[in-house]
Amino acid sequence: MRTLVRPAVLRTTRGRLVYWSLLVVVLLLFTIAFIIPLYWMVTGGMKSSPEVARNPPTYIPEEWHPGNYSDAWDQLELARYFGNTVMLIGGAWLLGLAVQLPAAYALSKLRPRFGNVVLGLMLITLMVPATALLIPTYLTVTDVPIFGANLINSPAAVWLPAAANAFNIYVLKNFFDQIPDELLDAARIDGAGAFTTMWRITLPLSRPIIAVVSILSITALWRDFLWPLVVLPDPAKQPITVYLQRIADSTSLNMLIAGMVLASIPLVVIFLIFQRHILSGLTAGSLKG
Structure with a gap:
């Protein structure tokens, strides 16, 4: 079976290290790309209105307002x-x-x-x-x-x-x-x-x-x-x-x-x-x- 990496390379220590390192990095990047927008949206709903509009933005709410969800x-x-x-x-x-x-x-x-x-x-x-x-x-x-x-x-x-x-x-x-x-x-x-x-x-x-x-x-x-x-x-x-x-x-x-x-x-x-x-x-x- 033809793959991107030859089986002989995967059987070597260096091949396995490179393969798994690249796999972890790619999965981590994709995970971050999907999670950051969700995190930004969820935390944005817990900020005060002036803090949401602030520039530059705050990555962690200075004051947490989880009651915004019930109010909404x-x-x-x-x-x-x-x-x-x-x-x-x-x-x-x-x-x-x-x-x-x-x-x-x-x-x-x-x-x-x-x-x-x-x-x-x-x-x-x-x-x-x-x-x-x-x-x-x-x-x-x-x-x-x-x-x-x-x-x-x-x-x-x-x-x-x-x-x-x-x-x-x-x-x-x-x-x-x-x-x-x-x-x-x-x-x-x-x-x-x-x-x-x-x-x-x-x-x-x-x-x-x-x-x-x-x-x-x-x-x-x-x-x-x-x-x-x-x-x-x-x-x-x-x-x-x-x-x-x-x-x-x-x-x-x-x-x-x-x-x-x-x-x-x-x-x-x-x-x-x-x-x-x-x-x-x-x-x-x-x-x-």
């Missing part, structure tokens, strides 16, 4: 906007799975006549910049074809575009392709239809990749700012990312930073809890016999 939660009414965010993300996630799983299963196992054409058209949308699709998508939600409904200020304006995710469908299809057709043929011989086969055979085997798609969708929706800002002009219906930007000019800097920290906590918790599922889903490419 109460004064900024973050609970209300957390609720808006959870409603938008939860609906988009459930609707996305309801659309993407059957679509990927149909393209992978049912193999419709023009399935490759449909897949190709979906993949083309991945090559188009998101900003280029902003106006067409906005015109669509303001006048939904066939129904003629206006979805502005409605959660459906966020749910429907999020459900039409070509990348998730492509990832799910690739995973479904790895499931042996013999399993599905056996289920069909027993009288199972297409929906039953998908529900009872395919989906239980696909839990790792479903977890990955779900986590990626949730994090993308939680961080999204532009689209909710455009389709939810009513401040009472906006998610927390849009709300914090809206009040930035009228809120003290330390309170605003504290609110941003609180808004980031759910994503960090989700990653820490489900990191095993992310890694296992990304590396899952086949089934063991």
Whole structure:
């Protein structure tokens, strides 16, 4: 097996020393690069407002104010906007799975006549910049074809575009392709239809990749700012990312930073809890016999 460092070099004392020294240095640099912004944000929420605006900045707060977080939660009414965010993300996630799983299963196992054409058209949308699709998508939600409904200020304006995710469908299809057709043929011989086969055979085997798609969708929706800002002009219906930007000019800097920290906590918790599922889903490419 070819590697960057020859095995013969790694067997020498000098080779092992250089290898592990470089590895430790690289890992340390990457760790510092990720931790410093988090440290700066968390400590910024504990400073007084004049200290946050001071130049040059203080790296360690002169006076610690951990109560800024509870004040930000109460004064900024973050609970209300957390609720808006959870409603938008939860609906988009459930609707996305309801659309993407059957679509990927149909393209992978049912193999419709023009399935490759449909897949190709979906993949083309991945090559188009998101900003280029902003106006067409906005015109669509303001006048939904066939129904003629206006979805502005409605959660459906966020749910429907999020459900039409070509990348998730492509990832799910690739995973479904790895499931042996013999399993599905056996289920069909027993009288199972297409929906039953998908529900009872395919989906239980696909839990790792479903977890990955779900986590990626949730994090993308939680961080999204532009689209909710455009389709939810009513401040009472906006998610927390849009709300914090809206009040930035009228809120003290330390309170605003504290609110941003609180808004980031759910994503960090989700990653820490489900990191095993992310890694296992990304590396899952086949089934063991």
